[in-house]
Amino acid sequence: MHALGQRLRELRDQAGLTVRELAVRIGKTPGYVSKIETREEIPSPELLCQIAGTYGIAPDELLELAKKCQLDRTERDIESRNQSALSLFRKEKK
Numbered sequence: 001m002h003a004l005g006q007r008l009r010e011l012r013d014q015a016g017l018t019v020r021e022l023a024v025r026i027g028k029t030p031g032y033v034s035k036i037e038t039r040e041e042i043p044s045p046e047l048l049c050q051i052a053g054t055y056g057i058a059p060d061e062l063l064e065l066a067k068k069c070q071l072d073r074t075e076r077d078i079e080s081r082n083q084s085a086l087s088l089f090r091k092e093k094k
Contacts, residue, residue, distance in 0.1 A: 002072075004065040005037040011055045012037075025054050040073070042066050 012022050019037075023030045026047065035041035043051070045059075048066055052059035 002040050002069045004042065004062065004069045005040065007062070007065055008051065009037045011051075011057070015055055022051075022054070026050055040069070042069055042073075 012019070017025075019030045019033045023033045026033075028047075032041070036043055043066070045063055045066070048062040049059040052062050
């Protein structure tokens with residue numbers, strides 16, 4: 001679970017909401033809410049602002065966590081691509 005998903009789950013638990021109840025409040029499916037909390041789905045900034053409003057908090061924290069998650073994901077992707085390219089290069093040199 002990524003930091004954003006973990007924080008969103010904490011907020012939902014603190015509010016005493018089920019996944020289904022939150023989904024109804026934000027106009028999304030329970031499956032989508034679950035993906036946000038557990039499978040590294042990063043919602044749009046607009047949806048994060050809506051979720052923050054549901055919990056009565058400023059959206060800054062959620063937006064910052066989303067940015068960090070996106071940067072981490074991009075960094076992992078770049079590293080993976082670099083490793084693949086290096087592997088191909090080494091095979092060609094042999």
